[in-house]
Amino acid sequence: xxxxxxxxxxxxIVVPVFAVITSLFIxxxxxxxxxxxxxxxxxxxxxxAFGTKGALINNxxxxxxxxxxxxxVGLGFRAGLFNIGANGQLIIGALLSTxxxxxxxxxxxxxxxxxxxxxxxxxxxxxxxxxxxxxxxxGAHEVITTIMLNYIAVFIANYVVNGPFQAxxxxxxxxxxxxxxxxxxxxxxxxxxxSAGIFVALAAVVVVYILVEKTKLGYEVKAVGFNPYxxxxxxxxxxxxxxMAMAISGALAGLAGTMQVMGxxxxxxxxxxxxxxxxxxxxxxxxxNDPIGIAFAAFLISSIRAGSNQMQIxxxxxxxxxxxxxxxxxxxxxxxxxxxxxxxxxxxxxxx
Amino acid sequence: xxxWIQAIINVFVNPIFYKSTLNQSTPLILAAxxxxxxxxxGVVNIALEGIMLIGAFGGVVGSYFTGNPWxxxxxxxxxxxxxxxxxxxxxxxxxxxxxxxGAALILLAQGITxxxxxxxxxxxxxxxxxRSIPLVNLGSFGNVPFFGKIFNSLSPLVYIAFASVAFxxxxxxxxxLGLRMRSVGNNPEAADTLGVNVYNVRYFGVLMSxxxxxxxxxxLSIGELGQFTENMSNGRGFIALAAMIIGNWSPTGAMWAAxxxxxxxxxxxxxxxxxxxHLAINTQYLFGMIPYIxxxxxxxxxxxxxxxPSADGIPYIKD
Numbered sequence: 001x002x003x004x005x006x007x008x009x010x011x012x013i014v015v016p017v018f019a020v021i022t023s024l025f026i027x028x029x030x031x032x033x034x035x036x037x038x039x040x041x042x043x044x045x046x047x048x049a050f051g052t053k054g055a056l057i058n059n060x061x062x063x064x065x066x067x068x069x070x071x072x073v074g075l076g077f078r079a080g081l082f083n084i085g086a087n088g089q090l091i092i093g094a095l096l097s098t099x100x101x102x103x104x105x106x107x108x109x110x111x112x113x114x115x116x117x118x119x120x121x122x123x124x125x126x127x128x129x130x131x132x133x134x135x136x137x138x139g140a141h142e143v144i145t146t147i148m149l150n151y152i153a154v155f156i157a158n159y160v161v162n163g164p165f166q167a168x169x170x171x172x173x174x175x176x177x178x179x180x181x182x183x184x185x186x187x188x189x190x191x192x193x194x195s196a197g198i199f200v201a202l203a204a205v206v207v208v209y210i211l212v213e214k215t216k217l218g219y220e221v222k223a224v225g226f227n228p229y230x231x232x233x234x235x236x237x238x239x240x241x242x243x244m245a246m247a248i249s250g251a252l253a254g255l256a257g258t259m260q261v262m263g264x265x266x267x268x269x270x271x272x273x274x275x276x277x278x279x280x281x282x283x284x285x286x287x288x289n290d291p292i293g294i295a296f297a298a299f300l301i302s303s304i305r306a307g308s309n310q311m312q313i314x315x316x317x318x319x320x321x322x323x324x325x326x327x328x329x330x331x332x333x334x335x336x337x338x339x340x341x342x343x344x345x346x347x348x349x350x351x352x
Numbered sequence: 353x354x355x356w357i358q359a360i361i362n363v364f365v366n367p368i369f370y371k372s373t374l375n376q377s378t379p380l381i382l383a384a385x386x387x388x389x390x391x392x393x394g395v396v397n398i399a400l401e402g403i404m405l406i407g408a409f410g411g412v413v414g415s416y417f418t419g420n421p422w423x424x425x426x427x428x429x430x431x432x433x434x435x436x437x438x439x440x441x442x443x444x445x446x447x448x449x450x451x452x453x454g455a456a457l458i459l460l461a462q463g464i465t466x467x468x469x470x471x472x473x474x475x476x477x478x479x480x481x482x483r484s485i486p487l488v489n490l491g492s493f494g495n496v497p498f499f500g501k502i503f504n505s506l507s508p509l510v511y512i513a514f515a516s517v518a519f520x521x522x523x524x525x526x527x528x529l530g531l532r533m534r535s536v537g538n539n540p541e542a543a544d545t546l547g548v549n550v551y552n553v554r555y556f557g558v559l560m561s562x563x564x565x566x567x568x569x570x571x572l573s574i575g576e577l578g579q580f581t582e583n584m585s586n587g588r589g590f591i592a593l594a595a596m597i598i599g600n601w602s603p604t605g606a607m608w609a610a611x612x613x614x615x616x617x618x619x620x621x622x623x624x625x626x627x628x629x630h631l632a633i634n635t636q637y638l639f640g641m642i643p644y645i646x647x648x649x650x651x652x653x654x655x656x657x658x659x660x661p662s663a664d665g666i667p668y669i670k671d
Contacts, residue, residue, distance in 0.1 A: 034471055082451055134652040141651075143398060143451060144597070147590045148648045155641035162634035281455055317470040322463030329456035333449050334442035 012293070015335050016286040016328075020300070023327035027320050041316040048310025049303035054189035059299075059306040061194050061264065065090075066298040067201040068256035069280030071208050072249045074289040078212060079245030080225035085131060085146025086253040087277030088153035089124035093254020095157055096123030098261050098268040099165065101177030112181035116262055117200070117255065124254020125247040127153065132246030136239040142246070150277070154270075161268060174268035183263040195263030202295070204252060209291040211248070221245045253277065279305075282325045285332040301325070359626040367501035369622045374502070374510055376621075377614025378575070379404065381513045382568030383592035384599065384606035385520055386561035390436075391601055392524060393557030394537035396665040398454035399439050400565045401589025402461030407432040407566025408573035409465040412580040413472065415482040421574045425485065425567070428574075432566020433559055435461060440558035444551055447667035458589075466582055477582055484578035485509065507575040509567065516564065520603040533557055537661035540668040550668050565589065587644075594647040601660060609650075616643045 028038035049059050069086045076083035083089075097120035104112035131149060134140040158172065167175045183195040212218040223231040224241045232238050260272045283301050287293030304325075308318035363369050383400050390397035410431035415424030439457055442448040466476070473479045487505040494504035524530040535543040536553040544550050568588070573580045591613050598612075599605025620639045 030467075082455075084455065134648070138652040140648075144590065144594055144651050145648060147587070148594075148644045148651070151587055151644040152641045152648070155637045155644070159634050159637035162637065278455075278459065281452075282459075285452070317467050317476075319463050319466035319470065322459055323467060324463075326456050326458075326460030326463050329459060330438070330442060330453060333452035333456055334446040335448065 012288045012290065015332060016288060016293075016297070019328045019331035020286065022331060023324045026327055027324050030320065030323070031316055036316050041311050041314055041320075044310045044314035044316075045304065045307035047307070049307035051310075052189075053187075054192060055306065055310075057187050057189045057194045058192045059302055060198055061192060062306050063299050063302040064195075064197045064201045064263065065256035065259050065276050066279055066283055066302050067295050068204055068252050068259065069276045070283030070287060070294040070298045071204055071291060072252035072256070073277075073280040074284035074287060074291070074294050075208060075212070075221075075252065076245065076249040077284055077289045078225050079221045079242065079249075080228065081132075081135075081242065081245060081249070082143050083128065083131075083146055083246065083249045083253075084143055084281070085128060085149050085250070085277070086256070086280045087273050087275075088146065088150035089127045089250040089253035090257035090260075090273045090277060091150075091153040091157050092127040092257075093120040093122075093124035093250075094257030094261050094268055094272055095160060095165075095174075096120065097254075097258040098174050098177055101181040101261065102175045102267075104178040104181050107178070107180060109180040112178055113183070113262070116177070116181050116258060120254045120258025120261075121251035122254070124257070125251040128250020128253070129243055129247045132243035135246075136242050157268070157270065161270070165268075167267065172270060176267045177261060181262060182266060183259075195259075197259040197263035200255070200259060204255065205291045205295045208252070212291065217241075217244065253280070279325070282329055285329055359623060362626055363619060363622040366622065367498050369618055370502045371506070372618035372621060373611065373615045374506060375576070375614075376617045377611045378507070378510045378513045379568035379571045379588055380592050380595055380610035380613055381517065381607050382509075382571065383565045383589055384595040384610045385513075385516055385603055386564035386568070387593050387596035388520065388524070388599075388601055388603055388606055389533075389557045389564065390561035391557075391596065391664050392537045392661060393533045393554045394540060394661055394663040394666065394668070395440070395443055395554055395558050396450040396454070397436070397439060397558060397561050398451055398590070398593060399435065399457035399461075400561065400592055401585055401587070402454075402458035403432045403435050403562055403565035404569030404572070404585040404589050404592075405458075405461045405465055405583065406435050407569030408584055409468070409569075409580050410566070411570035411574040412479050412482050412578070413468075415484070415574055415578065416472075416480065419483060421483050421485040421578070424482070424574050425570050428570035429563055429566045432569065433562040436558050436562025436565075440555050443667060444554045444558070447669050450665055450667070462583060465580070469580070469582065479580045482574065482578045484574045484576060487576075507571065509571045509575050512567065513571075514607075516567075517603045517607045524603065529553075529556075534661070536668075537663055540663050544668075544670065550670070554668070565592075568592070591643065591647060594651050597660075598650050613643055613647070616646060 031038040031041055048055055050056055072086045073083055097116040100119045101116045127149060131142045131145040134145045135142050161172045161174050165174050167173050183197050185193045185195055187194045220236045220241050223236050224238050228238050265272055279301055283294055283297040287297035304321055308321040312318040383404055386400055387397060407428040410428030411424040414427030415421040435457055439453055442453040443450040470476050485507055488508050490504045494500045532548050532553050536550050540550045569585060572584055595609035595613055596606045598609035624636055
């Protein structure tokens with residue numbers, strides 16, 4: 001808890017930039033060690049992320065949910081909470097909104113789209129609020145409870161799409177949502193397309209920014225995250241704000257899952273969440289829990305992820321991307337290490 | 353309904369259930385012990401999940417290249433300790449956020465094992481079959497009804513796990529080093545004043561957590577089958593953490609909690625093999641979530657009664 005608040009007070013640009021560059025450098029050394037050319041690999045990565053119209057569309061499509069899970073984790077950090085449960089919240093949100101969306105066949109878009117958005121957020125919010133409540137009422141650490149809730153969500157989803165809410169044929173999946181509930185498509189290239197979900201994600205950036213910086217709720221949540229005892233002494237309820245922060249964090253993750261349903265798959269599929277919850281942690285840390293920073297960090301991580309397929313074709317396993325992310329998080333966690341290194345370098349320059 | 357009751361009874365009278373409980377508990381006991389070592393000295397280590405994974409991978413790689421599963425075990429422990437050393441370095445030397453460092457190491461372990469798997473074995477998903485650690489044959493004891501079926505042909509790591517519980521209990525509660533570990537975890541300032549090197553004791557705790565979590569991970573890969581599959585720790589590191597909390601941060605308590613989780617998991621497996629669940633395939637998912645729901649309830653319900661070391665998770669910065 002103590003360390004979490006220190007994050008925000010850090011040098012907001014230096015630490016993440018240093019972490020990203022160092023991780024890419026270490027990954028390059030690994031590639032050299034296995035006899036691959038890192039310049040070729042990173043070239044393939046950049047081409048795979050930005051090289052063609054299709055690549056860019058694919059990249060922005062992947063950025064959409066990552067902005068939302070990044071905001072979800074980042075908002076949690078601001079409140080002093082480590083929400084590792086974005087994946088579970090995303091699943092429950094997507095399931096609930098898919099169910100509603102599949103029942104909207106007779107309704108116009110101006111009813112079905114808002115209704116899906118709202119149910120997706122409610123699903124994620126309720127799932128996360130369980131962890132918030134367990135923390136406040138029972139003192140259970142949110143890291144353990146949200147991870148358990150992730151597993152339970154996966155089992156629930158598997159149960160539901162293998163039984164009561166199953167579409168016939170092929171892999172386990174839910175029925176499709178109504179056409180009226182699908183988001184408009186902005187651009188298409190081959191089999192990939194970019195939906196208006198990117199605007200929903202960008203709107204969420206603005207809303208979270210206003211919420212955190214300009215509202216009473218945001219002030220209280222930050223105060224609790226910064227120093228819960230001082231906040232309580234000042235008349236701010238820790239319990240209420242922890243549950244609220246957790247619920248809003250979950251709502252954002254639920255919205256991420258809903259975007260995957262409304263803009264990409266049009267139904268619930270097991271693979272829909274991927275590793276977006278864990279990616280959200282990397283993104284929030286690189287973005288230093290700042291909504292705008294998170295939007296850029298989401299685009300960065302999405303580019304690395306999208307480009308990694310091309311890199312794999314060029315002969316470097318895309319698991320290297322997970323290593324890169326691990327190193328980034330590690331370096332941001334050990335930020336004193338980064339600062340020591342920077343300080344040491346600066347002193348050396350002065351000495352010379 | 354009667355069929356269900358019959359199936360449940362069938363599970364409990366079958367020695368295979370108890371054997372399976374021992375096997376499922378072993379990795380959890382070892383990893384939970386790892387958690388006890390680290391947190392007793394005041395360092396939260398959620399990286400157990402990642403250490404188990406890399407321990408499992410090291411076990412297979414060592415066995416694959418040397419043909420000797422015991423070398424595999426040694427390599428797994430070595431890799432696990434290296435990963436724990438990274439965590440110790442970030443969270444002790446650099447006073448980093450322990451939970452975030454742990455999360456980073458989990459990702460790192462997934463990335464490194466997934467990446468190396470493809471590099472070494474040429475395909476994603478799982479490794480080739482390697483030689484596993486030979487099971488302990490009890491000779492004529494194996495013919496004893498019921499108990500023979502439970503205890504014959506267990507992995508030596510099962511015995512090592514229980515011996516480690518006794519060893520750790522003795523170390524933590526009956527030796528000077530154990531006293532130092534507990535004092536550093538509860539009140540590092542006071543320990544420092546009395547001349548205890550807080551950093552060194554914490555390094556010891558975290559590195560030992562690497563040893564035990566990696567042993568638990570190696571059991572998964574070379575304890576029986578002799579194969580590594582991607583992400584094979586599958587959340588056991590977190591269940592082990594829950595076991596440690598339920599067990600009130602003591603080696604014996606953590607052991608009992610780990611056995612409880614092992615039994616829940618074994619029960620689920622055995623119930624499914626009873627055939628009754630084949631009526632509806634998806635009910636396996638309802639049963640599969642039971643251990644996680646138990647964890648949630650227990651962590652939520654008991655944590656008020658169990659007490660973490662006072663300085664758990666707080667970096668110590670010497671002035």
